[in-house]
Amino acid sequence: MATKPKLYYFRGRGRMESIRWLLAAAGVEFEEEFIETAEQYEKLQKDGRLLFGQVPMIEIDGMVLTQTRAILSYLAAKYDLYGKDxxxxxxxxxxxxxxxxxxxxxxxxxxxxxxxxxxxxxxxxxxxxxxxxxxxxxxxxxxxxxxxxxxxxxxxxxxxxxxxxxxxxxxxxxxxxxxxxxxxxxxxxNIPTIKKFLQPGSQRQPPPDSHYVEVVRSILHF
Ligand SMILES: N[C@@H](CCC(=O)N[C@@H](CS)C(=O)NCC(=O)O)C(=O)O
Incomplete structure (x- = not known):
């Protein structure tokens, strides 16, 4: 069985949310590792897997991908959501x-x-x-x-x-x-995969609240 894509980002929408939407709409199950502390983020940086030191990052098909737009277009092509020509x-x-x-x-x-x-x-x-x-x-x-x-x-x-x-x-x-x-x-x-993603309890993230903003600020130091 193929392993599920794994997403690395904060516990919120930000630049990762469209990636979650695309996977969910394609009916693909995925795992997430939420970055909640500066130590976790530093560890990821030290691993050298964040190409430009930034998230979103995803592991899929034996690759480590960063850059939101590149990830989205790969997923769109892979799941036949990218047009016929x-x-x-x-x-x-x-x-x-x-x-x-x-x-x-x-x-x-x-x-x-x-x-x-x-x-x-x-x-x-x-x-x-x-x-x-x-x-x-x-x-x-x-x-x-x-x-x-x-x-x-x-x-x-x-x-x-x-x-x-x-x-x-x-x-x-x-x-x-x-x-x-x-x-x-x-x-x-009403497309079934999307309908499911719109139900409570899915991996869809809520709008950012002050706690989310504070966590991201403390990790990225801005
Ligand atoms: N062009 C990148 C931008 C990524 C980006 O700015 N990520 C932010 C979090 S949303 C980040 O990692 N910032 C830390 C930094 O730039 O050092 C993309 O679209 O993925």
């Missing part, structure tokens, strides 16, 4: 990079001083509504299919749902003007 793949990359940018803005806002945090999050929600979601609504309209690329479920769909749910945590009515995105959300949320 180069033209589909590059569109999946563009859409996924857009949602990664949006989600990174949300992840980084958690580390801002309390006085700036609320304002930053409100600005990101606004940017989602004015820059990102209109684009995806139009893509769905022009493409006229259930999925963003081709007529097949891909990494781009998984990540757009992840981003929608994240922005809805900031503003529950953010999709009110986007009829096709509302239907997309329902459709993709």
């Amino acid at each position: 180069l033209k589909e793949t590059v569109r999946i990359n563009m859409y996924a990079d857009g949602t990664l940018d949006l989600m990174l803005m949300i992840a980084l806002a958690a580390f801002k001083p309390p006085a700036e945090k609320e304002e930053s999050l409100a600005l990101v929600a606004q940017k989602a509504q004015t820059r990102y979601f209109p684009v995806f609504e139009k893509i769905l309209k022009d493409h006229g299919q259930d999925f963003l690329v081709g007529n097949k479920f891909s990494w781009a769909d998984i990540q757009l749902l992840e981003a929608i749910l994240m922005v809805e945590e900031l503003n529950a009515s953010v999709l009110s003007d986007f009829r096709l995105l509302q239907a997309f959300k329902t459709r993709i949320s």
Whole structure:
């Protein structure tokens, strides 16, 4: 039996969450080692397995991988979520990079001083509504299919749902003007592997709280 992929990151979303989503959507079981102390992080650094001294890191198929984007594209290709040809793949990359940018803005806002945090999050929600979601609504309209690329479920769909749910945590009515995105959300949320991942008790992580921020700060010394 093949060993399960093993993920090394903090006990929170950050840059690892999209990797969790992609594995879960592909129906792949995975293990996690959560880094909770500076000593644990130093030990990983000393092992020399963190290519640039950074996480996320994952062990899969006899390899040690770092760099979020590289990991996601490997997984997308491995689990047939990366389009049928180069033209589909590059569109999946563009859409996924857009949602990664949006989600990174949300992840980084958690580390801002309390006085700036609320304002930053409100600005990101606004940017989602004015820059990102209109684009995806139009893509769905022009493409006229259930999925963003081709007529097949891909990494781009998984990540757009992840981003929608994240922005809805900031503003529950953010999709009110986007009829096709509302239907997309329902459709993709009902794919069995995703439905399972959305249930309580899955490996999906909650939004960052002050404890998470404190732990990460104390480990990374910033
Ligand atoms: N380009 C890298 C950035 C990784 C990154 O910045 N990781 C942070 C944690 S989320 C880290 O390890 N920071 C420690 C450091 O840069 O020394 C990726 O996308 O994976």
